[in-house]
Amino acid sequence: MLIVNVKKLGIGVISSILLIFLFYFYMNKNIVITQTQFIMNTTIEIKLFGKNSDKQKLEKTIAKAFDVMKEVEDNSTSYVEYEGNAASLNAHRGEYYTVNTDLIDQLSTSIPFCKLTSGEFDIGLFRTVNIWKNGSEKNYLPTRQETLNSLGKSTPDDIVVDKFNSRVLLPADMEIDLGGVSKGYGLDRVISFLKNSDINSALINAGGNIIALGQPVDRNYYNIAVQDPQIINKIIGTVQLHDGEAIATSGSYNRYYDINGKKYSHILSGKTGYPTELYKSVTVITNKGIISDILSTSLFLLSIDDGRDLINKLDYPIEVLYVLNDDTIVKSEGFNIEYSQDNIYKNQ
Amino acid sequence: MNIPKITFIKINKKEILIVIGLLILALTSYLFINNQNPGAKVKIEVNQRLYGTYDLNKTQEILVRDNGGNILLRSLIINGKIHVISSTCKDKICVHQGEISLSGQTIVCLPNKVVITIINDADKIDGVLK
Numbered sequence: 001m002l003i004v005n006v007k008k009l010g011i012g013v014i015s016s017i018l019l020i021f022l023f024y025f026y027m028n029k030n031i032v033i034t035q036t037q038f039i040m041n042t043t044i045e046i047k048l049f050g051k052n053s054d055k056q057k058l059e060k061t062i063a064k065a066f067d068v069m070k071e072v073e074d075n076s077t078s079y080v081e082y083e084g085n086a087a088s089l090n091a092h093r094g095e096y097y098t099v100n101t102d103l104i105d106q107l108s109t110s111i112p113f114c115k116l117t118s119g120e121f122d123i124g125l126f127r128t129v130n131i132w133k134n135g136s137e138k139n140y141l142p143t144r145q146e147t148l149n150s151l152g153k154s155t156p157d158d159i160v161v162d163k164f165n166s167r168v169l170l171p172a173d174m175e176i177d178l179g180g181v182s183k184g185y186g187l188d189r190v191i192s193f194l195k196n197s198d199i200n201s202a203l204i205n206a207g208g209n210i211i212a213l214g215q216p217v218d219r220n221y222y223n224i225a226v227q228d229p230q231i232i233n234k235i236i237g238t239v240q241l242h243d244g245e246a247i248a249t250s251g252s253y254n255r256y257y258d259i260n261g262k263k264y265s266h267i268l269s270g271k272t273g274y275p276t277e278l279y280k281s282v283t284v285i286t287n288k289g290i291i292s293d294i295l296s297t298s299l300f301l302l303s304i305d306d307g308r309d310l311i312n313k314l315d316y317p318i319e320v321l322y323v324l325n326d327d328t329i330v331k332s333e334g335f336n337i338e339y340s341q342d343n344i345y346k347n348q
Numbered sequence: 349m350n351i352p353k354i355t356f357i358k359i360n361k362k363e364i365l366i367v368i369g370l371l372i373l374a375l376t377s378y379l380f381i382n383n384q385n386p387g388a389k390v391k392i393e394v395n396q397r398l399y400g401t402y403d404l405n406k407t408q409e410i411l412v413r414d415n416g417g418n419i420l421l422r423s424l425i426i427n428g429k430i431h432v433i434s435s436t437c438k439d440k441i442c443v444h445q446g447e448i449s450l451s452g453q454t455i456v457c458l459p460n461k462v463v464i465t466i467i468n469d470a471d472k473i474d475g476v477l478k
Contacts, residue, residue, distance in 0.1 A: 011366055018374040026381050036454060036463045037396065043456050043463070047474065205452070205475045222474040225450060233429070233447055238473065249477050283477070 027053040030217045037066050040073045040183055042207040046190070049201035049216055061197045065204075068193045069186045075102035076182035078126050078175065086176055090126060094172035096162070102185070106290065107161050107168060110181045113294050114156035114270065116310055120301040121294065122270025124156050126175035129268065136257035136264075147273030155270075180267070184248060184293025187211040191289070203241075208254070208296070211246040211289045226337065229253045229280040229323050236323070237339040239285070248292035250300040251281030251323075267300050276301055280323040285335065286316045295320075304330060324348070388451070388468040390430050394420070395461045404428055404449070404466065412462055420460040430464060432457070452476040 029052045036045045046065050048058045074082050081087040084100040113121045127150040135142045154171035161168055170176065178185075183206045191213050194202050201214035203222050212222050221240035228234035229251045241247055252265030252275065265275035282300045286292050291314075299307040299320060311318045311332075319335040328348040331337070339345075388404035392412060402410060402425060410423045421435035421442065429447040437459035445455050451468035452475050 011363060011370075014367060015370050018370055022374060022377050022381075025378065029381055034465075035396070036393065036456075036465060038456060038458050038463075043454050045452075045454070045465075045475070203474050205477075207478045210475050210477055216474060223472050225452065225473045225476045227476060227478050232445070233449055233453075235450060235476070239477075241475075247477055254478055 027051065031055060031058075032216075033058045033062055035062050035066070037069075039066065039069050040186065040206070042183065043205075044069055044207075045205040047203045047205075048194075048199055049203075049214070050199070058199075061194065061199060064197070065190050065193060068190050069206075072102055072182060072186040072189050075100045076106060076178045076185070078177045086178055089168055089170055090175040093170040093174060096160075096167045096169050098166055099168050101166065102189070103168070104161060104163055104166055106178055106181050106185050107159065107176075108163065109185075109290055110178070110294055111156050111159060111161065113298055116313060117270075117298045117302060118306075119155060119270045121180070121298040122151075122156060122268075123176050123178060123181065124152070124154070124159075124174040125268055125270060125273070126177035127152075128273040129177050129179070131273070132257045132264070132266075132268070136259050139259055141259045141264075142273075144272065144274060147268075151270070151273050180297040181290060181293055183207070183209050184246065184289040184291070187246065187289030208250065209246065209248045209289060209293055210241065211292075212241045212243060214243050226283060226321075228343075234342065235340050236329075236343050236345060237337045239335075239337050241285070244287050245285055246287065246289045246292040247283065247285045248289075248296040249281055249283045250296040251279075252277065253281065267297055269301055277325070278303065280325060280327075282323075283321045283335075285319040288316065291316050388428065388449075388466065390425060391465045391467055392423075393463045393465070399462075401467075404430065404468070409433075412460075414460075420462060421457055423455075423464065430455070430466070432464070435460060450476060 031050060031052050033048045036043055046062055048062055050058050075085050078086045078090055084098060086103060089097050089099055110123050128147055131142045131147055131150050152173035154174045158171045187204050187206060187209055190204055191211055194213060204211050210224055216222060221242050224239045224241045224247060225235040226237060226239055228236055250267055255266040256263040267275060269276050279300060282296055284292050284296045319332045321331040321335045323329055323345060327345050329345045330348050390402045390404050392399040394412060399412060404425060405428055407426050412420045414420055422433045423430055424433050429449040431447040432442040432455055435442050435457055437457055442455050442457035448455055448466055451466050451471050451473045453466045455464040
């Protein structure tokens with residue numbers, strides 16, 4: 001006969017229930033895994049949102065996500081030659097050369113923008129960029145004639161992209177630099193990788209480019225602080241970034257060539273090879289990383305009117321915010337920003 | 349009529365203590381799991397490994413060393429902000445970057461592979477667009 005001690009059983013049941021409850025609660029706790037790595041000459045921060053029970057999976061996935069970003073970097077760089085990448089394509093200019101699919105994708109998306117911006121946005125500026133890099137190293141200001149000469153006669157429209165055979169014919173007088181494209185493109189690649197890895201919520205921050213997947217636990221949007229273009233430790237305000245949205249800022253404030261103590265923006269006009277100083281910063285929200293990257297650069301180089309024409313020609317949802325040189329803000333109606341209390345910029 | 353017989357189980361002091369003890373243990377574990385010290389913090393990583401987490405509201409100097417114990421950089425937390433005072437790197441970009449205090453902001457010393465990040469769950473900022 002089985003004798004059950006009711007009291008002992010009771011205590012056992014209570015402690016088991018408590019343990020199960022605690023375990024369940026621990027595993028269900030929402031966590032954020034954040035990692036930072038230096039890729040594409042910038043700090044890339046990836047945040048994955050999930051449950052404690054998925055912690056190992058999240059950690060594995062985040063490491064692979066960085067690998068995707070590194071792969072895009074290697075495939076797109078103009079500085080180190082790998083088979084089929086931009087540097088190798090530059091070396092094989094003037095002939096058909098087989099390139100990787102990342103390069104095909106970036107070229108076919110970005111080339112139309114060169115024409116759409118009347119040549120202001122230009123992916124064929126590798127030589128011009130190098131003139132400015134050398135200039136800042138030697139403290140020498142390149143002349144307008146020098147930068148103009150570096151542009152060559154061909155325009156990105158002359159690049160032949162043979163998608164079917166993964167080949168590209170680069171004009172002999174041109175070398176490409178995808179500096180204003182690959183970061184945004186990399187974000188898209190990482191997002192599709194994360195979706196395939198069953199990640200529902202993630203935020204990827206590549207400095208001036210951020211893309212959102214899903215939502216954090218307690219809200220249906222991510223809060224993104226937009227940095228003040230003049231004071232590094234201040235923000236203009238916060239923007240709500242929803243699932244699938246990408247935000248990008250172009251400004252002269254955090255990347256520039258320092259020559260004789262003067263700062264020259266790293267965003268160069270494809271028409272002159274010289275920086276433009278139309279705005280302090282331009283911020284764009286759209287639904288693709290690569291488009292946010294290309295557009296923030298393009299709009300930074302165009303007048304507000306020309307920028308509006310460009311936006312109207314495109315099929316993407318686009319919101320834009322300009323910080324003008326006189327510290328006023330011009331923005332599209334749908335660009336919702338909650339200004340911080342100490343913000344000095346006024347709506348025009 | 350059949351009246352059900354109610355029996356009271358006599359519980360002695362020892363058993364009450366065990367139950368109360370279990371409840372307290374559960375409650376503290378619950379609180380521990382659910383509430384890991386909020387407030388602004390500084391996270392320092394060296395070579396992608398966590399080096400330490402520090403209170404951003406406590407004035408302190410933090411020496412970041414490599415595995416061999418050599419000092420890589422010196423940083424200072426003061427007035428709720430952190431900046432790098434000196435670094436063994438050549439470019440000194442980390443030193444020139446100045447103070448940071450907003451959640452999500454980073455100071456990176458690429459040559460030394462040091463990343464300093466501000467974490468503040470209270471301000472609900474998920475990312476800083478630079």
